[in-house]
Amino acid sequence: MDGGERLNVVEWMQEAPRPIRSLLIANRGEIACRIIRALDDLGIRSIAIHSAADDGAMHVQMASQAIRLDGDSLQETYLNGDRIIDIAKTSGADAIHPGYGFLSERSGFAAAVVAAGLIWVGPSVGAIDTMGDKIAARRAMLAAGVPVIPGEEVAIGDDDEIIESLVEAAGSIGYPLLLKASAGGGGKGMRIVREPKNLQQEFAAASREAVTAFGDGTVYIERLLEKSRHIEVQVLADSYGNVVHLFERECSIQRRHQKVIEEAPSPVLTKTQRDAMGDAATLAASAVSYEGAGTVEFLLGQNGEFHFLEMNTRLQVEHPITEMISGIDLVEQQIRVAAGLPLPFCQDDLTIRGHAIEARIYAEDPANGFLPAIGPLAVFRPPEGPGVRLDTGVREGDEASIDFDPLLAKLIVHASDRDAAIRRMHRALSEFVILGATTNIGFLRNLVTHSAFREGDTTTDFIETHFDSGRPISTSLSDSETKEIAGKSLTGSIPAILASAAESFGLHRTRAAASAGAFGDAAGEAGRGGPNDPFQSLTRRYP
């Protein structure tokens, strides 16, 4: 609950066309906590919603007010748009912030929020719809002059016609190419075609798969950019037509299309490329009259050409690295824009300072196919110090459960340059103690110290190329591996020695440890209650 006196609403909000004095967060976990912190900074009342499973969650305890939604499923709770709007109205919220995921890109929800007379912290329904539809988005980008990945939809007609248009399309798009089902995603109907001679066969198969999965055999053909870099640009736009970009983020290190490490700025972009991509991103945002914070994703090919991939019409998980290098609080700006105020800066005011890296800490087991891990967070001690930021929605004592996303925390570091940031990330990861649930921290440490990462050799197949089951494949051994080989037995014995010591000190009997400490005796047993001492406590001695 709201601890202590909150400051008054920040001055600039008091003059806003649509003042926001209280805001409901339609989300949970770390992003809900992140938003609440921005609200606390601004003196805005925060209203959290939660399911029963989240009764003791951090975001619930941080908010000024928390309201529980009945029900067990996501549909009944965090995805229950109607109920959430009701709660917003009855709790007196002026606005709703959807966070990321959940309802953040559901235009229906955005429309309902606005129709209910509430302020939606996000772009218009039209922008969400256009950018949410692959075909519509491409069309809008082509019209705006934003480079898109060469691609075409091949309509279904009679066989001869298909073959002709197919060959023509493939010819103009170029090989290697990717066949996708137009009607849906998830890899269904996806096929790579490297040579013209395989085209027809693969097309037929892709179309059949699409019919089975989506009832629509229309196939989309796109140029495949291999060994490309996934680079995204952060944009901010207000309702007065001002659009700026806050530089790029490099998110190439992914595992099964899930981001693992992100950094800003990208280690490879030249100033020219950065300016070009930034301009393209602001052009994309203007094309849909965007308002608020959004991200335009590009694929940067090996030849230096970049192409529009998609636009995310919401705040992204990795937004903190942009905040670190630009000095701008993106959530604060989202709220400003939603309140009807203009952006307080223009493109020329924005510069990059230093380098930031984010590592996503997941409760997962790299040695076991990265399967989600569960367990109590018996010890959860994050790193601290200069240039270290932790965004999380969990604390020591919480449980890593199967119910929600296995993302435990985002560890962000900022330093004067990339090398310094890598060293700082390694230090921070080494300091981060999580016991009770397996995490990918060890894997992340190996990743950031890998020579290929240090060289900025970050492409989308980085993890597959350099790691196997979470262990580095390359011949360059990490420090711990070298030590292990040198003094194998000894290194292996240390954990067992520590476990024995912990056991004999009664570390698991926290009360015993706490009272021993309170008596100022940090080394070994307290010395009280010995068999020859009747004057002190006469507790039974445990073996």
Next chain:
Amino acid sequence: MEYRDSAGYRWQVRLAGQPAAVASLEKDGERVEVGNICVERDVRSARLWLDQGDGRQLAHAALVGEEWWIHIEGEVHILTRLEPGAAIEETDSGALIAPMPGKVLEVYVAPGQMVSAGDALLVLEAMKMEHRIQSAVDGEVVAVHHVEGDQVDAGAVLVEIAETTENEA
């Protein structure tokens, strides 16, 4: 104390002295020579200091079920106890016993009462002196077996206390 590590090796460790030093170490039944290795407890919870002769290193330890999770040098290791239940159960009640025959002079507590470590529980007169028996733990008095005036034998259970676990309000 015996543990199995994640590589499947069985470790048997004997510690002695204060601070605890490794007295003997066996890996899969075979003795392993180690240098001078000491471990000290830290005042704050879940922390240990390891000294292998070249400076102290901070380690963290937590027991989860039958597994000791150890963090040292940025890495996590899991040691599984090979004698489950051999160590202390958290819900064991603390039984205070008379170290010698005597007479109960005063009883300060009653069942159901909450006590803190260091609180006086009763006074026993033995060997012509008065002995103040105090609690070593925070907890709830589960049973008081004697009243003022009772004569007790050595080894008699005087008071039983159920130590409270970490779940504080």
